[in-house]
Amino acid sequence: MRYELFIALRYLKAKRKQAFIAVITVISVLGVMVGVGALIVALALMTGFHEDIQSKILGANSHLLVFNANLTQPINNYQALVQQIEEVPHVVAAAEVVYSKGMVSSPFRSEGVVIYGINPLSIRRVLNIFDRMVEGDVSTLASSPSAERREKIILGKELAQNLGVMVGEVVKILSIDASSLSPIGLLPKPRYYEVAGVFQSGMWQADSQWAFISLPSAQRFFDLGNRASVIEVRVDDVWRVKEIAQAVREQIGSRYILQDWMEMNRSFFSALKLEKLLLFIAISLIVAVASLNIIVTLVMMVIEKNKDIGVLMSMGATSKGIMITFMLQGIIIGVLGTLL
Structure with missing residues (x-):
């Protein structure tokens, strides 16, 4: 064992008259331990929170959206467009969707919502949100209405609770996109739906503001004819979505605008990244304060061991060797704190 390490270890065992230095040394070790532990726990929690939020966002939303280049116009001939998109490598599935903002009312309350018209068969290949149904099943939206049976609607759990409705009860839907001309101007046309299911995605926005009806019902309600508002796309690798989006753009041409999940949630993930930083x-400031304690301990140790240093140098120890001795002592304190 080199004499520098031997002396550094020896100095860590303070004598009775050096008890104060021993206490400072222990405090330094504890400071490093607490700082490093807090850093590890905090970063682990933030990373876990980030991944949890990301999984919920990707479960409730598609990876890629395709709009008409004229955003005010819906997409014509969407069946052929869906087929074109699904031919692109790494595209898992695509589904046509109609959406509009509106209001849903119960006998107790009214809430603002985003109304989505979906094809129950194709949408399940794109969104995971319907794997988290609390009651009912999305396939019920495909059932044909009749004189005895109303059209169906699926609500988020928070929305259903706010409205005070349960599966089997009826709600009224109003939308500015479904209006009729009257002597006093445009009036929203009401339509009544039976609650067929409730989902819980874990995202407050989706659970409190989203409602799903069948695609044909939405097309009739919003007077869209055989057109869709957007094509939602699922890919096999969410981290390569920009590369896949470029391939989709080359396949379908410049008549459409594409937006991926990173762009849709850019501000949210930027805020999370800033919070983590x-x-x-x-x-890190806590760790820096703990490191300062180590420096103070070493300075006090040098002052205390001034005579010992003189003896060592008279025995042939170099200034570099003495410096290494105290540096090793600081490293040992830091390593002990980190390991603990």
Whole structure:
């Protein structure tokens, strides 16, 4: 064992008259331990939270959206477009969707909602949200209405609770996109739906503001004819979505606008990244204070061991060797704190 390491270990065992330095050394070790532990726990929690939110976002939303280049116009001949998109490598599935903002009312309350018209068979290949049904099943939207049976609607859990409705009860839907001309101007046309299911995605926005009806019902309600608002696309690798989007763009041409999930949630993920950075800086300051304690301990040790240093140098120890001795002592304190 080199004499520098031997002396550094020896100095860590303080004598009775050096008890104060021993206490400072213990405090330094504990400071490093707490700082590093807090840093690891905080970053682990933030990483887990980030991944959880990301999985919920990707479960409730598609990976890629395709709009008409004229955003005010719906997509014509969407069946052929869906087929074209699904031919692109790494595209798992595509589904046509109609959507509009509106209001849903029960005898107790009214809530603003986004109404989605979907094809129950194709949408399940694109969105995972319907794997989290609390009651009912999305396939019920495909059932044909009759004189005895109303059209069906699926609500988010928070929305259903706010409205005070359960499966089997009836709600009224109003939308500005479904209006009729009257002597006093445009009036929204009401339509009544039976609640056929309730989903819980884990995302407040979806659970409190989303409602799903069948695609044909939405097309009739919003007077769209055989057209869709958007094509939602699922890919096999969410981290290559921009590359896949470029391939889709080359396949379908410039008549359409594409938006991927990263662009849709850019501000949200930027805020999460900033929060993670600020947390890292805050915890790093704790570690810096603990490191300062180590420096103070070493300075006090040098002052205390001034005579010992003189003896060592008279025995042939170099200034570099003495410096290494105290540096090793600081490293040992830091390593002990980190390992603990």
